[in-house]
Amino acid sequence: MKKTFWLVTLCLAGAKVSFAQHFSHGVGLGYSAEFADNIKTRTSTIITYSPRINVSETENTSVSVGIPLSIGISNTFKAGYSHDNDSTYDYGYSTGFILNVPVMVNFNIGAGSVPGNQKRTGFFAGAGYAYNLSTVNTFTPNEYGPEYEFSRRETKGNSGPAANFGVRIGVGSLRRRHNIEIKTSYMRAISSRKLNVIGLNCLFNF
Template sequence: MKKLLLIAFIAFAFVQSSFSQRFKAGVGAGISIETADYIDTKANFGFTFSPALFFAEAENSSFSVGIPLSLGVNEGYSSDYENYGGVYGGTSIGLMLDVPVIVNFNYGAGALKGGSQKWGFFVGGGYGYHLTTANYYYNYDNNGNYKSTENSTLGVTANAGFRIGTGRRHRHNIEVKFSYMKGLTDYKPDVYGVNCIFNF
């Protein structure tokens, strides 16, 4: 996690010192589905804060480096077998955290400062950190408390989506983003997500 944040800081510093740039941010919400071998599928719901630094602006396009941070909750199901042949388990709830560093190519709405385009799109990729925790009902430790588990991973991520210009001269936009992350460490999950973000 510390290495990822260091990489993000260096990327922002490099971009800021090398190109003319502008900073934008957005807020929104999204859902994701997480699957992995030997772990039950989880549905995640979270809120997103999405800061980004835009640079290399052309006539209708630009590049950006962003850290769309998502924090929320997840729900899944877990079961296990007792020594006597019975099954116990139940619904699990926990926390979810996503910290990706993304480089995007942007076109149309949202790509330029003061741009007036009504529609636009973006596509890009990067590297990210994903964390989920869970407390399992009917699954207790020796003290009678719910057992808690924590899984985290680092991996590659990609996203794409479109933007719809809003407000006066379409200076703000609503962004619909589809994303995918492949964890490369620990439990190596596949995480599929969709977010809706208002960029101001």
Template sequence: MKKTMLLAIICLASISSFAQRLHHGLGINFISFKPKGFRDNTVGGGITYAPYFCFRENDKRSLSVGIPLTVGFGGNYYRDDYKGDPAPSVMVDIPVMLNFNMGCGSSGSNRSRFGFFAGGGLGFHYQGVFDHVPPDEPSGGVTELKKTTWGPGVNAGIRYAQPGCIFEYKLSFMQGISGSKAQVFGIGCIFNFR
């Protein structure tokens, strides 16, 4: 898994050397994370830093590669014939996405007020989840399990321009194929700087 992520970062760096334009933004992302074998979803939210490099661009469309990194906190209800209190845990989401961009935000020369993007790539997700263990365990009946997964993902969204910035709303999904094999859903809003 580490070799795959390293390869993705190297590819991003090599593409960025030919990139025509770097965009970056800040925003928030809400994520629903369900490891295989768990009954309950873990939900969380965090701050997103979203750099992306546009290449193969013209005044209407472009291809881009980006890493919308989200760091935040999540929580779940642990239960086994009872419902406990929500327990917070650290969450990190790192997708590497190749997108097709049309209209607003696709290039520096595009003056459209509206645009969209869609694409796919590879992602990594880490999150702690809490689960009930037998009462005679030293953890007092609850344990935190570190869950990581990576796998293919897709995302799509819309953009619209305001003076000095571009707002972006997006949906994302990743299907984990390693570790916890979790399904990771996301919905976010990003403020892209011009």
């Protein structure tokens, strides 16, 4: 499944030359939250680069295929009493890395749907498939040396169906209009962990 996913991703990345009507891309910042029944919710600050290709267009709408790649980091400090023993005070911190690579098919209307569109606002929604990789490094107190020491690293890869929707707001002159995109996204892993990944992004599209 993973090999097929990456093969499709590479093919779409190189499709601009062969069949693209129009290519556009954007970059922005956002937040991502990972949660499941058996793990604590982890939030990350993410940077997103979002290239997309319009494969079908009308004057005010389009169907696009995109790969909104997100990379992020998290830093969490924990302090409190242990669940196993209420008299034991436990503290430490963890740092994390997240990589999210979805392949999305979107229906776009209004601003940002096609080059030269004069609308001030636009909307989009779509679905696809995503791969999510996350690494967490845990550090615990050290009584005999530095204040904290590395204790554990956990790396997990998950994949599953994904969906996104959002709005675009046109900015700039009518002749050289760009747009600001506000987007939410959701991924549901099909692995045994049943990981959920929710994202909120704000991008500037060129």
